[in-house]
Amino acid sequence: MIFTLFVVFAVASSALGECPVPPTVPGADIGKIAGRWYEISGSQLGGSQERVTCLTQDFTPREDGDFNFTMLGTQHDGSMNIEQLLAIRTGSQNSIDLNDMAKRLPYQVTLYVADTDYENYLATYSCIHIPGYSNIIYGWVLSRTNTMSDEKYAELNDLLVNKVGVPSDVFGPIIQKDCKYWSLSPQ
Ligand SMILES: *[C@@H]1O[C@H](CO)[C@@H](O)[C@H](O)[C@H]1NC(C)=O
Numbered sequence: 001m002i003f004t005l006f007v008v009f010a011v012a013s014s015a016l017g018e019c020p021v022p023p024t025v026p027g028a029d030i031g032k033i034a035g036r037w038y039e040i041s042g043s044q045l046g047g048s049q050e051r052v053t054c055l056t057q058d059f060t061p062r063e064d065g066d067f068n069f070t071m072l073g074t075q076h077d078g079s080m081n082i083e084q085l086l087a088i089r090t091g092s093q094n095s096i097d098l099n100d101m102a103k104r105l106p107y108q109v110t111l112y113v114a115d116t117d118y119e120n121y122l123a124t125y126s127c128i129h130i131p132g133y134s135n136i137i138y139g140w141v142l143s144r145t146n147t148m149s150d151e152k153y154a155e156l157n158d159l160l161v162n163k164v165g166v167p168s169d170v171f172g173p174i175i176q177k178d179c180k181y182w183s184l185s186p187q
Contacts (some may be wrong), residue, residue, distance in 0.1 A: 007055075014021050018129060019112075019128075019129045019135055019137070020112075020127070020164050020165060021023075021095075021112065022090065022094050022095075022112050022114050022115075023114065024093065024094060025093075028093035028113070028116075029093055030049070030089060030094065030095075030096060031061070032068045032116075032118035033113070033118060034059050034061050035058070035060050035111040035144075036056055036057070037056065037057045037058075037059075037122055037123075037143065037144065038055070038056055038142060038144070038145060038146040039140055039142055039176070040147075040148045040153060040176065041153070041157060041172055042138070042139065042140040042141065042172075042174050043137075043139055043140070043167075043170050043171045044170060044171075044172070045170055045173070046095040046132050050076070050101070051076075051175075052073035052074060052081045053073060053175040053176070054074045054174075054181060055068065055071060055072070055073040055174050056071070056073070056181060056182070057070070057071050057142060058072070059087060060071045060184065065089060066087060066089055067086075067087040067096070068084060068085075068086065069084065069085045069096075070082065070083070070084045070085075070184060071083040071084075071085075072181075072182040072184075074179070074180070076090045082166055084099050084101065085098045085099065086098070086099050086100065086103065087111065087160065088103075094112060095111065095112045096110070097109065097110050097111075098110070098111055098126065101181060107128060107130070109126055110126065110127060111124055111126045112124060114156075114164055115156060115159060117118035120143065121141075121142065121143055121152055121156065122140075122141075122143075123140070123141050123142070123156040123159055123160055124139065124140045124142065125139040125140070125160055125164050126138050126139075135165075137165055137166050137172055138166065138170075141153065141160065146179065147176070
């Protein structure tokens with residue numbers, strides 16, 4: 001009964017605009033997302049001309065226990081697109097806080113792990129909750145290789161769009177064909 005009430009409450013509060021928080025799964029270990037992931041689908045703004053292809057996400061463990069979060073991709077003219085953020089442990093094994101390298105962001109951006117087995121697939125979403133406004137939610141379906149089975153792809157896309165509420169108008173497949181992948185620059 002208590003569990004039922006909790007679920008109803010969780011759904012109700014997300015309808016009121018709080019960011020949806022995934023349940024904690026036994027055995028979850030945020031440290032295991034370390035390494036490279038390939039974006040199979042994701043939220044991308046802008047027209048097709050501005051879209052970046054061959055996107056990867058690297059979580060590189062730092063000595064302080066947090067991660068460098070690096071997104072690499074290829075722009076329309078073939079040049080490299082790089083975004084690097086600091087991914088800070090939260091104490092929860094299925095979320096991580098994103099900030100710029102100098103921790104200067106004036107608002108909190110949390111990246112949540114919606115589903116993963118750490119070895120093959122990962123579904124994440126970030127949510128910015130600004131009181132009085134609607135949430136801004138972006139989602140990603142990632143794989144340890146640059147492909148994913150149709151079945152898993154459909155399952156994780158459904159999870160993000162229909163259960164988490166990732167807006168489907170800016171969410172779609174990422175081109176991972178004929179890619180020359182960028183490596184992390186030597187430190
Ligand atoms: C993390 O990124 C910073 C800034 O680019 C860099 O100085 C540092 O060496 C990186 N650490 C690791 C472990 O890659």
